[in-house]
Amino acid sequence: MTTPDDTIHQPVRLRIMAALTALPARADGIDFSRLKKLTGATDGNLGAHIDTLVRARYVAVAKTFVGRRPRTTVVSTADGRRAFAAHVAFLRSVIDRSAE
Amino acid sequence: MISDAQHASAQIAEIEAVRRAVRQSNFYRLASVIVILWGVVTAVGNLASHAWPRSAGSIWIGLDIIGVLATSALGLNMRGRGYPRAFDWRTPVAFALFFGFGLLWSVGLGRFGPRELSVFWSTLFMFGYAVAGLWLGAAFVVLGVGVAGLVTLDYFFAGPWFDIYLALFNGGGLVAAGLWMRRA
Numbered sequence: 001m002t003t004p005d006d007t008i009h010q011p012v013r014l015r016i017m018a019a020l021t022a023l024p025a026r027a028d029g030i031d032f033s034r035l036k037k038l039t040g041a042t043d044g045n046l047g048a049h050i051d052t053l054v055r056a057r058y059v060a061v062a063k064t065f066v067g068r069r070p071r072t073t074v075v076s077t078a079d080g081r082r083a084f085a086a087h088v089a090f091l092r093s094v095i096d097r098s099a100e
Numbered sequence: 101m102i103s104d105a106q107h108a109s110a111q112i113a114e115i116e117a118v119r120r121a122v123r124q125s126n127f128y129r130l131a132s133v134i135v136i137l138w139g140v141v142t143a144v145g146n147l148a149s150h151a152w153p154r155s156a157g158s159i160w161i162g163l164d165i166i167g168v169l170a171t172s173a174l175g176l177n178m179r180g181r182g183y184p185r186a187f188d189w190r191t192p193v194a195f196a197l198f199f200g201f202g203l204l205w206s207v208g209l210g211r212f213g214p215r216e217l218s219v220f221w222s223t224l225f226m227f228g229y230a231v232a233g234l235w236l237g238a239a240f241v242v243l244g245v246g247v248a249g250l251v252t253l254d255y256f257f258a259g260p261w262f263d264i265y266l267a268l269f270n271g272g273g274l275v276a277a278g279l280w281m282r283r284a
Contacts, residue, residue, distance in 0.1 A: 018118040019122050022119040022122040023122065023126075038121055038125075039118075091111050091112050092108075094104070094108035095105050095108050095112070097105070098105030099105075
């Protein structure tokens with residue numbers, strides 16, 4: 001029996017992890033503005049949830065410059081991918097149990 | 101805490117919705133680069149045809165080869181970075197069918213002048229974009245119908261500036277559509 005991941009199950013963090021793990025592991029990640037659009041979160045809210053995921057070592061953040069403009073890119077870590085897969089497995093087990 | 105199947109189903113549905121959006125967005129990003137590339141190829145081809153009308157045939161063959169090679173290189177680059185194949189074997193086959201159909205009418209069945217030939221090829225491929233858009237996404241339908249409409253207006257109203265306007269409407273239209281798709 002798997003267990004839920006308390007860090008991931010929060011709705012905004014769930015969307016962040018769903019978006020990041022939809023990319024191949026070798027991909028460059030998703031930049032902050034695109035992530036904001038995908039999750040529907042505000043700047044501050046998204047930043048806070050990313051910090052939580054960074055502390056859990058589920059995502060890593062890279063800050064670069066494109067010309068003069070700063071660019072923040074978020075990428076899922078191997079731990080994050082494993083935790084997300086385990087959380088999805090838990091959700092499916094809950095659904096399967098209710099169908100039995 | 102997740103304790104019931106309804107909540108779990110809602111989270112799974114949320115995950116699937118976000119993943120679909122990411123996949124669509126990735127596809128649009130790759131496709132947008134290809135659309136911009138062909139916009140530049142088209143604009144250069146039309147401007148060159150205006151400047152050197154006698155060499156237009158050779159210019160277009162050269163530009164089309166460059167476009168196909170660059171498109172293949174972009175696809176391979178994305179595959180190398182781990183992205184799933186955005187286009188399968190049907191895409192080059194579809195292009196070959198379109199080219200074959202176009203050649204059949206251009207050099208065989210049709211009695212086109214240079215101007216009609218330019219409009220024919222432009223609208224033929226825009227028709228392809230519009231039909232593909234029914235499966236790939238609304239942006240392609242808008243692009244195909246919009247550019248085909250502009251090219252048709254160009255045919256009737258541009259007069260001696262036909263090739264220049266074609267570069268602007270067809271080439272520029274593709275570039276503008278590609279930039280718009282990057283924001284979608």
